[in-house]
Amino acid sequence: MSLFRHATFEISIAEPKGLPAPNGPEVAFAGRSNAGKSSAINTLAAHTRLAFVSKTPGRTQLINFFRLRNGAVMVDLPGYGYAEVPEKIRKQWQRLLEIYLTERPNLVGLVLIMDSRRPLTPLDRQMLDWFAPSGRPVHCLLTKSDKLTRSEAAKTLAATRKQVAAEWGDQVSVQLFSSLKKTGMDEVEKTVGPWLESALGGYPDAAPEA
Template sequence: MSLFRNARFEISIAKPSGLPPPNGAEVAFAGRSNAGKSSAINTLANHTRLAFVSKTPGRTQLINFFRLQNGAVLVDLPGYGYAQVPEAVRRQWQHLLENYLTRRPNLIGLVLIMDSRHPLTERDRAMIGWFAPSGRPMHVLLTKSDKLSRNEAAATLAAVRRELAPLGSQVTVQLFSSLKKTGIEEVEQVVGAWLVPAQDPA
């Protein structure tokens, strides 16, 4: 059975005080607005409307929790870095993200979504630099790889891996396409490996 298949929506929260009690290992999905995060989640879950997909960047304003069949939780975080969101709203999102990513005790890893045509933006680098000190693993999905030629995709993958190499085995990077449904198995292998120690106390 696919790791993400049959995920079911559990709760949405708009402020840190609304976070549910920790219950099961959580894997967060984060990314710049319009990087393809919702499409990636829907593709992994084999569900067209699990996560809301919008042509308007910045529409995901809540933290959404989806329970997986193995008891773990996929956590869809608000997209970051979209300039047309009012400053007050952006500050609220930032507080929500910071609070969740730095204080959630059962968060075991971060899947960071980047558009393969525009990887490692200033906000992406800030997110990596901010999360890395936790020592928890990060997996970078370079989405929309179908928009690149084979050579361009390979060059982008190599360049991102090279820049993140100082973080060692804490960070892994792959190409992904929701349109072509490529890269699904690799995501499942990486995230599945995070869940094994989290769920096996032995």
Template sequence: MSLFRNAQFEISIAKPSGLPPPNGPEVAFAGRSNAGKSSAINTICDHVRLAFVSKTPGRTQLINFFRLRNGAVLVDLPGYGYAEVPEAVRMQWQRLLEDYLTKRPNLVGLVLIMDSRHPLKERDRVMIGWFAPSGRPIHVLLTKSDKLTRTEQATTLAAVRKELEPLGEQVTVQLFSSLKKTGVEDVERVVGSWLSSPEVDAPNEPTVK
């Protein structure tokens, strides 16, 4: 059975102080508003409305936790980079994201969602800059790949991999389409390898640093 299937909603939080105690390895999903993050999560989990797909990009302000059947947690972070969100709200989200990505002890990896037609925007690079120093893996999902021709897909994939090459094996990149449901197995393989790593604690044991 799929690693992500039967994921169950656990809690939503709006500020760092609301984070639940570490309980099992966590995999964060992040991406620019309108990059297709919620659709990707729903597709990966084979669930129509597990993650909320907003008609107004940039309005999902919460960190949502979904428990997988193996005890790990999928963490859906707020979308970032949407220009029409008020500055005060944008700064609040930025603090929430940075705090979670840099301080969460049981976070084992980051799945970074980018629209394959517009990859590696400024805020994407900021997210990588926050997370990369941890040494934990980053997996880039280039979503909406069905909008590109095969030649464009190959060109985009090669360009993103080349730019992120300095990070070495810490970063992996793939094409993904929620519409065509392509790339799901690749995500499962990569994230599954994070959760089976010997460095990952048992599901009910918080990481100690």
């Protein structure tokens, strides 16, 4: 049974005061604008339009909450790092992200989306430096891996894992992912599933596959 499949939209919020009351463990998805975050969420959920995929980086300005069948929540955070977004909007997003990531009591871990052709940008490193002290796990998806040759992908994965281990230890894990080829989905579930299982005390019974 897929962990993310059949996720359903619950709410979008634009300001910290709009955050819903904690209800089930949450896994947040974050990433630089145009890194493939929305596509990754849609692929994991087997839904073409669950998370809106925009051709304009920086378009997503809301935190979106999606309920999983086991009672946990997948949280889609605004993309960061798009230079053409007005300064006022950037500051609003930054405040929203900071409050959510530092104060949300039921947040159990972070899935960080990075373009496999440009992993560990300065903003990605800033996110890791900022979130890692929380002690919660981070799993990095190197997206768009289909755009690399097999050799290039293997080298990128090995180099990124080496850098991550040196700077953040085993708290941060890394894998390749392709929304186009739908590769890496099982690995995401095997990593993230235990975070939620621990928080839920075991998965409650879920509805059978449709």
